[in-house]
Amino acid sequence: MTGAPEVPRLRFENLDEAISEMRRRGLRLSTARRLVLQTLFAADGPVSAEYVARAGRIDEVSVYRNLDVLERCGLVHHVHLGHGPGLYVLLGRGEREYLFCDRCGAVGAVTPGQLNPVRELIEDLFGYAARFTHFPIVGVCARCAGLPASGHEHPS
């Protein structure tokens, strides 16, 4: 049911490291593939394939194909933030889990460790091993809920 392949996540800090990880897995570095990676490095969060095509000036079909390849090889993954298409983000600095405000579209990215207490609670209550990497926790952010913000910076 879900299109997120379970592959080992690769570690890399910059474009050169990403490219060498890719080559180590037998993938060629085409021009389009380099542009897709560059665009994802330049983006400061998860972006749509459409955005990658526009910002990187790459043919959209080629963007989809390359994102798919990069996802299968563990360099990229996609997350569904509310309605709309999956959004792609690099995995190099470790996996992130997401909180999404259904009202204003704000996105909070946290390390899995930050959500472990919540995960343990859910596992105790329901036996579910919850993961918020592919589908975020959805609700309203502190600002939209009219609460004092607790460590949550609202994107402006």
Place this chain on the structure above:
Amino acid sequence: MASISVSGQVASRRVTAAISPVPPRPPVAATHRLAAAAAILREHGLRLSSARRLVIEALIVADGPMSAEQIAHGIGGRVPSSDRGSVYRNLERLEQIGLVAHVHLGDGPGLYSLILFGDREYLACTRCGDYREVHPRDLDEARRAIEDRFGYRVQFSHFALLGLCSSCVVEVAEPPRYVARLA
């Protein structure tokens, strides 16, 4: 927590009405569902047209949230089938007045249900596709833990809480036994 801005598609996305302004309704007995639905329609100045009636009846016989497609097919023939376009239009209208809500249990289309019985929240398994419907109070402890840490006031009624269900957790952890038995 890192807060990130999202470029491209998300920024311009229509803000959804998921956190519904419609107050939760008190539970309604099963036998009165159609009458209750008709009363709510009347409150909003809407008729119980035959097309709307088909949609509502489909949702009454359904044993869980259903796609517009399944509703148009009469829930596997349990009620008469109806025109898909009309189903979409009516679901949208019924959702606007708070009689129907849709949930996303992972990838795939939204699944609709009547909300005559009070709110429901969902947990869904990304591996086997199974899901669990829970009363909101069952998730309050998790909700509080999330709000205390991140300030987000969350609901799992529009987007389910996703992960691996207890059976899949075990299966993922333990490789299939038949390999050992063959040896």
